[in-house]
Amino acid sequence: MSRFVLAASALVLLSLTSLATRAEETPSPPRQQWSFDGIFGTYDRAAQQRGFQVYKEVCSACHPVKHLYFRDLADIGYGEDEVKAIASTYQVTNEQPNDQGQMFQRPARPSDPIPGPFPNDQAARAANNGALPPDLSMIVKARDGGPNYVYGVLTGYKEEPPAGVNLLPGMNYNEYFPGHQIAMPPPLADNAVTFADGTPATVPQMAHDVVTFLTWASEPNLEPRHRTGFKVMLFLIITAGIFYAAKRKIWAAVH
Amino acid sequence: MAQTRLSTTSRVIRWIDYRLPFVGMLQHELYDYPTPRNLSYWWNFGSLSGIMLVVMIVTGIFLAMQYTPHADLAFDSVERIMRDVDWGWMLRYAHMNGASMFFALIYIHMFRGLYYGSYKQPRELLWILGVIILVLMIMTAFMGYVLPWGQMSYWAATVITNLFSAIPLIGQSIVTFLWGGFTVGNPTLNRFYALHYLLPFVILGVVLLHLIALHRFGSNNPLGIDMKGPQDTLPFHPYFTIKDLFGLAVFLIIYSFFIFYAPNFLGSSDNYIPANPMQTPNHIVPEWYLLPYYAILRSVPNKLLGVIMAFGSIGLLFVVPWLDTSPVRSARFRPVYKWVFWLLVIDVIALGWVGANPPEGLVVTVGQIATFYYFVHFLILFPVIGRLERPRPLPGSIATAVLQGGGGARLGGAGAPLAKS
Numbered sequence: 001m002s003r004f005v006l007a008a009s010a011l012v013l014l015s016l017t018s019l020a021t022r023a024e025e026t027p028s029p030p031r032q033q034w035s036f037d038g039i040f041g042t043y044d045r046a047a048q049q050r051g052f053q054v055y056k057e058v059c060s061a062c063h064p065v066k067h068l069y070f071r072d073l074a075d076i077g078y079g080e081d082e083v084k085a086i087a088s089t090y091q092v093t094n095e096q097p098n099d100q101g102q103m104f105q106r107p108a109r110p111s112d113p114i115p116g117p118f119p120n121d122q123a124a125r126a127a128n129n130g131a132l133p134p135d136l137s138m139i140v141k142a143r144d145g146g147p148n149y150v151y152g153v154l155t156g157y158k159e160e161p162p163a164g165v166n167l168l169p170g171m172n173y174n175e176y177f178p179g180h181q182i183a184m185p186p187p188l189a190d191n192a193v194t195f196a197d198g199t200p201a202t203v204p205q206m207a208h209d210v211v212t213f214l215t216w217a218s219e220p221n222l223e224p225r226h227r228t229g230f231k232v233m234l235f236l237i238i239t240a241g242i243f244y245a246a247k248r249k250i251w252a253a254v255h
Numbered sequence: 256m257a258q259t260r261l262s263t264t265s266r267v268i269r270w271i272d273y274r275l276p277f278v279g280m281l282q283h284e285l286y287d288y289p290t291p292r293n294l295s296y297w298w299n300f301g302s303l304s305g306i307m308l309v310v311m312i313v314t315g316i317f318l319a320m321q322y323t324p325h326a327d328l329a330f331d332s333v334e335r336i337m338r339d340v341d342w343g344w345m346l347r348y349a350h351m352n353g354a355s356m357f358f359a360l361i362y363i364h365m366f367r368g369l370y371y372g373s374y375k376q377p378r379e380l381l382w383i384l385g386v387i388i389l390v391l392m393i394m395t396a397f398m399g400y401v402l403p404w405g406q407m408s409y410w411a412a413t414v415i416t417n418l419f420s421a422i423p424l425i426g427q428s429i430v431t432f433l434w435g436g437f438t439v440g441n442p443t444l445n446r447f448y449a450l451h452y453l454l455p456f457v458i459l460g461v462v463l464l465h466l467i468a469l470h471r472f473g474s475n476n477p478l479g480i481d482m483k484g485p486q487d488t489l490p491f492h493p494y495f496t497i498k499d500l501f502g503l504a505v506f507l508i509i510y511s512f513f514i515f516y517a518p519n520f521l522g523s524s525d526n527y528i529p530a531n532p533m534q535t536p537n538h539i540v541p542e543w544y545l546l547p548y549y550a551i552l553r554s555v556p557n558k559l560l561g562v563i564m565a566f567g568s569i570g571l572l573f574v575v576p577w578l579d580t581s582p583v584r585s586a587r588f589r590p591v592y593k594w595v596f597w598l599l600v601i602d603v604i605a606l607g608w609v610g611a612n613p614p615e616g617l618v619v620t621v622g623q624i625a626t627f628y629y630f631v632h633f634l635i636l637f638p639v640i641g642r643l644e645r646p647r648p649l650p651g652s653i654a655t656a657v658l659q660g661g662g663g664a665r666l667g668g669a670g671a672p673l674a675k676s
Binding site for chain 2: 039067072134138141142143144146178218220221225226228229230232233236237239240243244246247250251254
C-alpha cells in the first residue's frame with residue numbers, strides 16, 4: 001500500500017531522478033525483507049544488537065561510524081549500565097589536557113563518539129592498500145538502493161570473476177558494486193562471530209543484522225518518524241473530511 | 256479603503272481602524288473580496304504556494320539556529336540537527352521536501368495560468384511578478400541545496416557557477432568573483448548562506464506586489480471572461496476560505512507522506528557523502544524541479560548558446576502576455592490551443608526525463624527535439640495559433656454559464672485566497 005502511494009506520488013511529482021541510475025550496467029540488488037520497511041516499520045532490537053556485534057568484531061577493523069556516540073546505543077535496547085560498560089572498553093584521548101598540560105588517554109564515556117580504527121584518512125589508506133574504507137554511520141542513506149544495496153555488496157562476492165573480466169591487483173569481484181571491482185576483501189565468513197542468543201552466524205544472517213544496525217545508524221529517528229507520521233496523517237485525513245463537509249454545506253446554497 | 260464599512264461593532268477596533276485603516280483593508284481584501292463564483296480547484300495553488308513560503312521561512316529560521324555555515328563543519332552540523340536536536344529531523348525533512356512541494360505547487364499554478372490565459376490583459380504585470388518569484392525561487396533553492404555541503408551540493412555549486420564562465424572575455428573573472436576564491440570553498444558557502452537567508456524575504460515582498468496586482472482586477476476564472484457584477488461573484492469568506500482550507504488539508508497529507516515516509520525519495524543519496532573536491536560523482540544531477548532547464552542546457556552543443564537558451568527558457572515567460580495573440584483567455588474556448596497546451600506539458604516532462612539521464616543515445620535526440628519544441632511553442636505556435644484559431648463563442652456572463660445548467664454547471668470553486676489570477 002505504501003509502495004503504491006509512493007509510486008503514485010512519484011508520477012505526480014515527475015520525480016525522474018531515480019531513472020538516472022537505471023542506465024548503469026551493475027544489476028540492482030534484490031529486495032530483502034526488512035523490519036523497518038513500510039509505514040509501521042520498526043527496528044528489530046535483537047537484529048540491531050547482533051548487527052552491532054558484527055560491526056564491532058568485523059567492520060570496525062577498518063570502518064569508522066563517525067556520527068554515532070556510545071549514548072546512542074541506548075536506542076538499540078542497551079541499558080544505561082550496559083552502555084557504560086561498552087564505552088569503558090574503549091580508550092579515547094581526552095579533549096582537554098591534564099593539569100600538567102599533557103594529553104592523556106582515558107576509558108570512553110557514554111557521551112563520547114565511538115572512536116574509529118584510524119587517526120586520519122591517510123593512515124586508513126596506508127593500511128588498506130590505498131583504498132579509503134568509508135564511514136559507515138551514513139552508508140545506508142548515502143547509496144542508491146539503501147539497505148538492499150549494502151546487503152547486496154556484503155553478500156555479492158564471487159570467488160572467480162566471470163570469464164573476460166580482468167581484476168586489478170588487490171581487487172575483488174562483487175556483483176553489486178558499481179564497476180564490480182571492490183578493494184574490500186569479502187568481510188564476512190560463516191561463524192566469523194558467535195552470537196550470544198544462539199542465532200547461527202551465516203553470511204546472510206550477519207549481513208542482514210549488520211545492515212539493520214547500519215540503517216539505524218543512518219536513520220536513528222525512523223521509529224519516532226513513523227509513529228509521528230501516523231498520528232499526523234490520521235489528524236489530517238479527519239481534518240480534510242471535516243473541511244470537505246463544511247465546504248459542501250457552505251456552498252449548498254449557492255450551487 | 257480606509258472608510259470601508261467595517262462590519263464590527265467593537266469600539267476599540269473602530270477607534271484603531273479610523274487611525275490605522277488596516278482592519279478595514281483586511282476585511283475588504285480577505286473577507287468581502289469579490290471572487291468569481293466558478294473558480295475550480297486549480298485556483299487553490301496560489302494560496303497553497305503562499306502558505307508553503309511561510310512554512311519554508313519558519314522551518315528555515317529554526318534550522319539556521321542550529322546550522323554552522325563553514326566548509327569544515329556544515330555537513331556535521333546538519334547531521335547533528337538530524338540526530339541530536341529535538342525534532343530536528345522533522346524540521347530538516349520538512350524544509351528539504353518543502354522545497355520540492357513548493358516547486359510542484361508553483362509549476363501547477365503556472366500551468367493553470369497558461370491554460371486559462373491568466374496572463375492576458377489586464378493581468379500582464381501579475382504574471383510577470385509571478386515569473387520574478389519563480390526566478391528568485393530557483394536561486395534560493397539552488398543556494399539552499401549547497402548548504403549541507405555534501406557531494407551533490409559541492410558539485411552542483413561548481414557546475415552552476417561555472418555556467419558564467421561561458422560569457423566571453425570576462426566569464427572567468429565573474430566566476431572567481433562569485434566563488435570568492437579560485438574554487439568553490441568556504442567563502443562560497445558563506446555567501447550562499449547569507450543570500451539563502453535573504454532571498455525568501457525578497458520573495459515575500461514580491462508576493463505582496465503579486466497580491467496587490469491580483470486584487471486590482473480579481474482572479475481570472477475557468478471561463479476567462481470578466482466579472483460583470485455581483486451575480487458573477489461570491490465573497491471570499493466563507494466560500495473560498497473553506498475551499499482553500501480543504502485544499503490545504505489534502506496538500507498537507509501529500510506533503511506529510513514525504514516528510515514521514517519517504518523523506519529522501521526526492522533527493523540524491525550522493526548528498527549524504529561529505530563534499531570532496533578531489534572526487535566527482537558519476538552523474539551530477541540537479542533536483543527534479545530544475546531538470547528541464549538542465550536538459551535544455553545540455554541539449555545545445557555550444558556552451559554559451561546552451562546557457563543562453565537555458566536562461567532564455569525562463570526569460571521567454573516574461574513576454575508570454577505579448578506572445579499570445581488570442582483575444583480569448585480560457586483554453587476552454589480555444590479548440591486548437593487546448594491541445595497544444597498539453598503538448599507543452601508533455602514536452603516539459605520529456606525535458607525533465609532527459610535532464611535526469613546521462614546524455615547518451617536516445618536521450619540526446621529526445622532532448623534536442625524537446626528543446627526545439629519548447630521554443631517553437633512559445634515563439635511560433637503561440638502567436639500563430641492566436642491569429643488563425645477560431646475561438647468558440649463565449650458565454651455572456653459567468654452567472655449565465657454557471658447557474659443555468661449548461662456546460663460549466665459544475666461549480667468547482669476553489670479560490671486561492673491570496674494568490675489567484
